[in-house]
Amino acid sequence: MGVRPTERLEKAPAKLNLALDTPFHHANGDEEWDMVMTSVDLADYVAIKTLGKNGRIKVTTDSGFLPNDHRNLAYKAAHLLATKFGQREAVNIHIEKHIPVAAGMGGGSSDAAAVLRGLNDIWQLGLTQTELCELGLQIDADVPYCVWSQTAHVTGRGEKIDVLPKLPAMWIVIAKPKISVSTPALLRQVNYEKLAHTVPTDLLTAINAGDYEGICANVANVLTPITARQHPTITHIKEKMLHFGADAAEMSGTGPTVFGLCKKQSRAQHVANGLAGFCREVYVVRPLSLPPIVNSVETM
Ligand code: ATP
Numbered sequence: 001m002g003v004r005p006t007e008r009l010e011k012a013p014a015k016l017n018l019a020l021d022t023p024f025h026h027a028n029g030d031e032e033w034d035m036v037m038t039s040v041d042l043a044d045y046v047a048i049k050t051l052g053k054n055g056r057i058k059v060t061t062d063s064g065f066l067p068n069d070h071r072n073l074a075y076k077a078a079h080l081l082a083t084k085f086g087q088r089e090a091v092n093i094h095i096e097k098h099i100p101v102a103a104g105m106g107g108g109s110s111d112a113a114a115v116l117r118g119l120n121d122i123w124q125l126g127l128t129q130t131e132l133c134e135l136g137l138q139i140d141a142d143v144p145y146c147v148w149s150q151t152a153h154v155t156g157r158g159e160k161i162d163v164l165p166k167l168p169a170m171w172i173v174i175a176k177p178k179i180s181v182s183t184p185a186l187l188r189q190v191n192y193e194k195l196a197h198t199v200p201t202d203l204l205t206a207i208n209a210g211d212y213e214g215i216c217a218n219v220a221n222v223l224t225p226i227t228a229r230q231h232p233t234i235t236h237i238k239e240k241m242l243h244f245g246a247d248a249a250e251m252s253g254t255g256p257t258v259f260g261l262c263k264k265q266s267r268a269q270h271v272a273n274g275l276a277g278f279c280r281e282v283y284v285v286r287p288l289s290l291p292p293i294v295n296s297v298e299t300m
Contacts, residue, residue, distance in 0.1 A: 005122055010046045010114035012095075013039040013149050013288050014105040015142065016172070016252045016259050018207075019200040020221040024192050030157050031187060033141065036164075036200050036207070039149040039288040040172055044107060045096040046074065046114040050122055052090040055082065063097040073108035076139050077115035084135070087123055100281060102180040104253030106142040113146035133159055142253075149288065153204060167287040168210045171268035173246060173260040177233045178280040186227060186254040195222045216248035216261050227255035234258060237279060244274035 019036040026032060057078045059068045066072060070079065078091045093115060099107035116132045119125070127135070129147055136143030141158030153162040198220050206214025228234040234251055237258040241249035245267050246260030262268040265284070272282045 004124060006051065007047070007049045008118035008121055010048065010118045012044040012046050012099075012107075012110035012114040012146070014042045014099040014107060014110065014174075015039050015145060015149070016105065016174075016257075017221060018215065018219050018250075019198065019203050020223060020253065021198050021200070022187075022190065022192070022195070022222065023197055025190075026157070031141065032156065033154060033158055034200065035145075035154045036152070036203050037145050037154055038151040038167060039146075040174070040285040041288055042099060042105075042174065042283055042285050044099050044111055044114070046111055046118065047094045047096075048078075048115060048118040048122065049092045050089040050119075051092065053088050054090050055088045056090045057082070057093070058091070059093045059095070061095040061097055063095070063101065065101050066095070066097065073112040073139055073143075074115045077112040077136075077143075078119060080135055080138060081116065081119050081123070081125070085123065085125055087119075089123075091119070100176045100257070102182065103176050104181065104183075104251065104255050104257045105174075105176075106146055106253065109136075109140045109142035110146040110149070112136065112139045112143050113149070116143070116147060133161060151207065151287070153200070164204070164207050165210065167207065167215070168212045169263075170212060170215075170287065171262045171265050172285050172287070173241060173262065173268050173271045173275070174257060174281075174283040174285060175237050175241070175259075175275050175279045176257045176281040176283075177231070177237060179231055179233070179256050181227055181231070181255045183254045186223065189226055190223070196225075197222060212261075212263060213247075219248045219250040219261070221251050221253075223254055224251045227251060231256055237275065240275055240278065241271055244271040246271050 133144035203218035241260035
């Protein structure tokens with residue numbers, strides 16, 4: 001038997017919602033989701049180290065905005081596995097934060113998924129992806145998807161993951177305005193009867209066919225009008241992205257991040273340049289399955 005590892009460095013990529021609907025909510029208040037998600041090459045890095053036997057979980061980050069205690073989703077993931085499998089080893093987690101916080105890009109969920117993957121390896125628990133997803137759902141609805149971090153159709157409370165083919169070649173411009181949206185507060189405003197529900201059938205067909213134009217024609221998010229009512233800058237950013245030449249623009253998650261799709265890098269860079277000065281953070285990224293490259297245009 002080989003020597004058991006005591007350290008892992010996990011990449012925790014940001015997610016985007018190419019489509020998002022919430023058809024109803026369950027009796028206990030959980031949302032039912034119907035989402036098409038993808039992951040991009042904008043990622044946190046999560047270093048996980050086990051040592052000693054005092055059972056202590058310690059989280060540090062290079063971000064001044066995040067809780068370092070039990071409220072951190074990475075802490076919750078370590079605590080969940082340690083409790084379930086009776087592990088007494090101390091765990092040190094350091095998060096190098098690159099994904100904007102409370103932005104609709106699933107940063108906290110991806111960090112939690114990274115800890116589940118990392119500790120599954122270090123503690124040699126032998127859990128399958130599906131078992132990690134079931135555990136992840138106890139932390140947040142986006143954690144099961146983040147365990148996979150591959151383009152997928154996500155339904156149920158977030159635990160039903162149908163992995164899709166890789167996206168065709170494209171560039172994605174991500175714009176994060178200087179506002180934060182609380183997902184629970186936003187979801188409390190949803191009137192399920194009045195939402196303009198969509199089923200992502202055409203988007204799934206386009207992804208399965210590798211049809212870039214079909215993907216652009218079918219990105220959708222039923223929550224956009226609710227967030228944009230409070231934050232009109234979301235509508236302005238969408239309009240600007242299309243004006244500067246993006247083939248599609250939509251909000252991710254509950255916002256406020258808006259993404260635009262472009263076929264060529266030069267067009268994506270043009271869109272990003274057009275937004276810089278108007279928006280706090282703009283990134284040009286690619287879907288995760290393509291060669292990694294991240295350009296960041298930081299303004300203000
Ligand atoms: P979601 O849509 O899943 O709520 P999001 O992408 O909009 O997530 P996150 O960046 O995950 O937003 O942050 C949501 C909340 O979770 C914030 O209030 C933040 O303080 C908290 N949080 C806890 N742990 C983390 C973490 N490791 N990284 C980011 N946020 C975290």
